[in-house]
Amino acid sequence: MLTAEEVLDLIPQQPPFRFIDRLVELSESTAVGEYTFRVDENFYQGHFPGNPVTPGVILVETMCQTGLVAMGIYLLGLELPREEVAKTITLFTDAEVEFARVVPPEATVRVTAEKLFWRRRKLKSKVTLTLADGTYVAGGTVSGMGVSREQS
Amino acid sequence: MENQDVFDKVVEILKPFAKNEEALGNISLETSLQKDLEVNSARLVDIVLEIEDSFDIEVSDDDADGVNTVGDAVKLIVAATS
Numbered sequence: 740m741l742t743a744e745e746v747l748d749l750i751p752q753q754p755p756f757r758f759i760d761r762l763v764e765l766s767e768s769t770a771v772g773e774y775t776f777r778v779d780e781n782f783y784q785g786h787f788p789g790n791p792v793t794p795g796v797i798l799v800e801t802m803c804q805t806g807l808v809a810m811g812i813y814l815l816g817l818e819l820p821r822e823e824v825a826k827t828i829t830l831f832t833d834a835e836v837e838f839a840r841v842v843p844p845e846a847t848v849r850v851t852a853e854k855l856f857w858r859r860r861k862l863k864s865k866v867t868l869t870l871a872d873g874t875y876v877a878g879g880t881v882s883g884m885g886v887s888r889e890q891s
Numbered sequence: 892m893e894n895q896d897v898f899d900k901v902v903e904i905l906k907p908f909a910k911n912e913e914a915l916g917n918i919s920l921e922t923s924l925q926k927d928l929e930v931n932s933a934r935l936v937d938i939v940l941e942i943e944d945s946f947d948i949e950v951s952d953d954d955a956d957g958v959n960t961v962g963d964a965v966k967l968i969v970a971a972t973s
Contacts, residue, residue, distance in 0.1 A: 832934075833934075858940065882933065884936075
């Protein structure tokens with residue numbers, strides 16, 4: 740079984756495309772991750788000039804990095820040794836999400852993911868993204884498929 | 892359950908996942924899910940889960956691996972429900 744630190748180490752996404760600072764909870768059924776959007780994230784320059792707002796696609800990616808990538812690594816770690824887990828990458832396959840609020844620079848967000856199913860290396864999770872005070876921002880379901888890094 | 896009823900129900904399950912409308916229009920027992928209907932491997936997992944729910948059966952991963960055509964799915968369901 741992998742620890743939260745080991746899972747973080749195995750997440751392939753790196754800055755400027757890494758949206759998970761820490762995993763505060765990780766189990767066979769749940770993953771909770773947090774990320775603070777830096778004021779100098781490169782996408783704020785264009786989205787929007789003079790009025791920075793975190794793009795919805797980045798919020799989807801943020802939900803996926805905790806709800807699919809981190810949880811997928813953890814679940815795979817229950818079946819395979821760490822070196823084999825490292826050879827697999829989770830690719831995004833489908834999602835249905837809604838957005839209720841915008842996320843400004845420097846906001847800390849929390850992603851809570853609940854596993855809906857993990858079958859044949861496909862993971863589907865119910866995800867919710869909230870601000871640090873618990874305010875609901877976005878949510879839905881996301882799915883991804885674990886494939887060999889060579890295949891991807 | 893009659894084979895035709897199973898076939899009709901399988902076609903209904905496949906409809907939202909099929910990318911090739913023409914192949915869907917000409918669907919038969921020989922139609923390949925991936926080659927003809929252009930269903931991707933991630934969606935095949937969703938289809939297996941829908942089949943399990945719709946027919947109240949359990950499909951093992953090995954059995955699911957053997958499903959290439961609509962006929963394979965019908966055969967598997969008929970065997971599991973009879």
